[in-house]
Amino acid sequence: MAEERTNGYKSGSNLEKILRAGHFAVTAELGPPQSADPEVIRHKARLLRGVVDAVNITDNQTAIVRMSSIASAVLAMQEGIEPIVQMTCRDRNRLAIQADLLGASALGVRNLLCLTGDHQSFGNHPTAKNVHDLDSIQLIRMVKEMRDEGRFQCGDEIKGVVPRFLIGAAINPFADPFEFRPYRLAKKVAAGVDFIQTQIVLDMDRFREFMKRVVDMGLHEKVYILAGIGPLKSAGAARYMRDKVPGMLVADEYVERMQAAVKGIPKEDKKARREAWRQEGIRIAIEQIQEIKEIEGVAGVHIMAIEWEEAVKPIVEGAGLLPRPEV
Amino acid sequence: MIVGEQKPLEEIMALLGDARKVLVAGCGTCVTVCFAGGEKEVGILASALRMKSKLEGHPMEVDEVTVQRQCEWEYIDPLKPRLKDYDAVLSLACGIGVQAMNERFPDVLTLPGLNTTFLGLPMEQGVWEERCQACGDCILGLTFGICPIARCSKQLLNGPCGGSQNGVCEVDPDIPCAWQLIWERAIAFGQVERLLEIQPPKNWSKSRDGGPRKIVREDLRLTHTE
Ligand code: SF4
Ligand code: SF4
Numbered sequence: 001m002a003e004e005r006t007n008g009y010k011s012g013s014n015l016e017k018i019l020r021a022g023h024f025a026v027t028a029e030l031g032p033p034q035s036a037d038p039e040v041i042r043h044k045a046r047l048l049r050g051v052v053d054a055v056n057i058t059d060n061q062t063a064i065v066r067m068s069s070i071a072s073a074v075l076a077m078q079e080g081i082e083p084i085v086q087m088t089c090r091d092r093n094r095l096a097i098q099a100d101l102l103g104a105s106a107l108g109v110r111n112l113l114c115l116t117g118d119h120q121s122f123g124n125h126p127t128a129k130n131v132h133d134l135d136s137i138q139l140i141r142m143v144k145e146m147r148d149e150g151r152f153q154c155g156d157e158i159k160g161v162v163p164r165f166l167i168g169a170a171i172n173p174f175a176d177p178f179e180f181r182p183y184r185l186a187k188k189v190a191a192g193v194d195f196i197q198t199q200i201v202l203d204m205d206r207f208r209e210f211m212k213r214v215v216d217m218g219l220h221e222k223v224y225i226l227a228g229i230g231p232l233k234s235a236g237a238a239r240y241m242r243d244k245v246p247g248m249l250v251a252d253e254y255v256e257r258m259q260a261a262v263k264g265i266p267k268e269d270k271k272a273r274r275e276a277w278r279q280e281g282i283r284i285a286i287e288q289i290q291e292i293k294e295i296e297g298v299a300g301v302h303i304m305a306i307e308w309e310e311a312v313k314p315i316v317e318g319a320g321l322l323p324r325p326e327v
Numbered sequence: 328m329i330v331g332e333q334k335p336l337e338e339i340m341a342l343l344g345d346a347r348k349v350l351v352a353g354c355g356t357c358v359t360v361c362f363a364g365g366e367k368e369v370g371i372l373a374s375a376l377r378m379k380s381k382l383e384g385h386p387m388e389v390d391e392v393t394v395q396r397q398c399e400w401e402y403i404d405p406l407k408p409r410l411k412d413y414d415a416v417l418s419l420a421c422g423i424g425v426q427a428m429n430e431r432f433p434d435v436l437t438l439p440g441l442n443t444t445f446l447g448l449p450m451e452q453g454v455w456e457e458r459c460q461a462c463g464d465c466i467l468g469l470t471f472g473i474c475p476i477a478r479c480s481k482q483l484l485n486g487p488c489g490g491s492q493n494g495v496c497e498v499d500p501d502i503p504c505a506w507q508l509i510w511e512r513a514i515a516f517g518q519v520e521r522l523l524e525i526q527p528p529k530n531w532s533k534s535r536d537g538g539p540r541k542i543v544r545e546d547l548r549l550t551h552t553e
Contacts, residue, residue: 090481094528116488119480119498130481137485138528153528172489177510183523184486191525199489246490246497 010147010194011166013110014082015054017327018300019195019224024293025300026321027084027197027226028052028312030076032067041072045079047309051316053324054111056197056302059086063123070104077108084168085109088117093133094142094153101143105163112165113197114139136169137191143167144192167192171225172199173210175247182213189222196223197302200230202241203249204291211297220297227292230304231311232281234274235259254284282311286318293319328448329357329421330455331364331441336375339417342438346387346414349376351440352406352428353393354420361455364419364441366393372419372440397424403431410435446477463533463540469526471512476529478505484526486510 006012009020018025028048033040048055057076059069066072073083085104087097101112116136120128134142142153143165150158169188173181185196201207207227214220232238235258242250261280262273289301301319305311316322334342343349351373359365373389380387390413394402397420410416416437418425428437445457460477466484467474476482480498487506490497496504513519531537 116481116483119490121498132482133531134528135481135483135485136488137525141525142528170489175487175489176491176493176504177487177507180486180506180510180522183519187485187523187525246492246495248492 006164011110011164013054013166014327015084015111015195016166018053018325021325021327023300023325023327024321025054025224025226026052026316026324027054027056027300027302028309029056029058029302029304029306030072030081030083030309031058031061031306032069032072034064034066036067038075041067041075042079044309045076045081048312049080050324051313051322052303053300054082054084056084056086056113059088059115059117060091060123061086061118063090063118063120063125063128065124070100070107070109073104073109074107082111083109084111084113086113086115087139088115089132089134089136089139090117090120090130093131097134097139098142098146098152101146101163101165105165106161110165111168112143113168113170114143114193115170137187140167140169140188140191140193148192166194168195168197169193170199171196172247173201173207174199174203174249178206178210181210182217182219185214185219185223186217189219193223195226195299197226198228199247200228200241200304201288201292202230202232202238202254203251204288205251206249207292208295211295215297220299224299225297226300226302227295227298228304229285229288229292229301229315230306231285231308231315232258232277233308234277234281235262257284278308278311282314282318285311285315289315289319289321328360328446329423329443330361330445330447330457331358331421331443333363333368333372333419333441334439336372336379339372339376339438339440340379343376343387343415343417345385347385348388348390348412348414350390350392350410350413350416351376352397352416352418352420352424352437353391354397354418354424355393355395356398358420358424358441359393361449364421366391369393369419372417376417397421398427400427400431403427407432460534462529462531463537464530466526466529469521470509471516471518473505473508473512475505475509478503478508484529486522 009016030044057069057073069085073085076083114136120130145151146163150162171185238255238258241248261276265272292298303312351369353364353369369391373391376389396402410432417440418437419440422443425437425439446459447455447457450456457477462476480496491504494507496502513522
């Protein structure tokens with residue numbers, strides 16, 4: 001019955017149809033506001049509409065309190081955006097997660113991204129208690145069992161409509177231990193993940209090496225992998241990501257290109273420098289997408305232009321990925 | 328062992344309020360070994376209290392005692408006859424000792440002089456690290472003897488999060504990433520495949536989440552309840 005209702009799709013989301021049809025998928029990210037203002041979501045959603053196939057709605061990203069991802073997703077849907085709701089294990093136990101998933105599915109959300117979550121010490125409530133009742137792999141399995149077996153985590157049957165999500169997860173090919181990373185992906189696949197978005201790729205050699213392992217293990221045939229693209233905003237941002245962000249690798253080449261981008265522009269001319277940096281950041285992102293399209297096993301890109309949603313359209317356009325296919 | 332750290336003197340003074348006669352009670356076991364609440368620390372804190380209360384113009388009378396273990400009735404029972412002389416007891420034992428005193432001697436308030444910090448071990452002179460959270464269902468057998476419940480900042484059971492880099496945890500470069508350590512042990516034993524099995528959600532009901540825990544061993548009890 002369930003199969004018939006969804007035409008053989010797991011969730012029937014636009015993202016699932018794009019991926020199944022073999023199109024190179026494009027997703028982006030939308031960060032909800034640190035307020036109750038729906039206009040912020042609407043404005044960002046309008047910048048992304050028609051430009052990407054689905055949009056991640058972050059869940060208290062970097063452990064800073066923001067509008068709930070499910071509520072924001074509903075606002076985004078009203079603007080014609082297909083959301084990918086992010087769900088972390090940091091803030092909710094298995095009861096709260098399952099309750100929210102039932103609600104999200106009832107509201108029409110069809111894509112979910114299962115995450116461990118950044119540690120609360122990074123955010124604006126560092127004295128909070130964290131939950132981590134489940135880890136991201138256990139969360140993936142729970143969502144899959146709810147969808148495919150109609151069971152809650154405890155084993156009880158879901159009487160009636162089951163929540164239907166295309167199940168996503170993140171992978172960081174740049175974190176340590178590097179050799180464990182393909183295995184961690186394999187565990188997520190075994191747990192039932194349908195698609196993966198990677199951490200921002202700013203070290204192409206390491207990413208190629210990772211993907212080679214993934215292809216050797218045959219994992220690319222079992223899961224759709226979207227490579228993370230994070231357009232750089234300035235030379236300072238590039239250096240910061242290279243030197244300060246745990247689990248990030250940034251090739252010196254990109255830092256140097258960002259530094260060179262403002263050559264000849266006087267320090268005082270902040271506006272011109274900012275413009276030059278942003279143009280170079282977008283240029284690098286476009287080149288990266290073109291390179292990534294050629295890497296075996298990659299099914300699409302996930303563009304993380306955090307608080308810079310305006311950058312998404314020129315990147316997607318520049319990479320020759322517009323218009324998005326209708327499926 | 329249980330590792331603790333003395334509270335700041337200001338906080339202790341505030342806790343004692345207008346108590347004029349105080350007994351500082353140390354413990355000769357874990358907190359002696361971690362230099363937080365043994366006989367020596369009792370002596371130093373008692374002098375500090377005498378001095379500070381005098382300077383502030385309302386001197387306190389402070390006596391000292393250290394028992395071998397404040398968490399066992401037989402070691403604290405001998406204190407009973409002296410306790411009526413005091414307005415308060417300041418315990419330098421762990422939270423268990425403080426509670427044992429309050430439970431055994433309900434007429435006098437025993438206050439905590441330490442922050443009981445964790446179950447761990449001394450790494451070197453002056454350095455202690457956490458090793459166990461008493462989760463009630465030990466999984467060290469699955470993780471090559473390294474505890475991800477106490478030592479991974481997110482208590483992950485299926486491998487490292489994306490924040491592990493150069494062997495350290497994303498939370499603080501002073502914290503070794505537990506999963507990096509587990510991975511290295513798995514490699515050393517040639518048993519990487521054991522980490523590829525998916526560990527199901529943990530049964531937290533055996534941990535503190537199930538409510539305060541209790542162990543009853545009928546084979547050891549002297550009196551049996553029907
Ligand atoms: S698994 Fe549980 S009992 Fe074992 S060391 Fe860790 S916290 Fe302690
Ligand atoms: S970096 Fe390592 S220790 Fe820290 S939370 Fe992640 S897996 Fe756990």
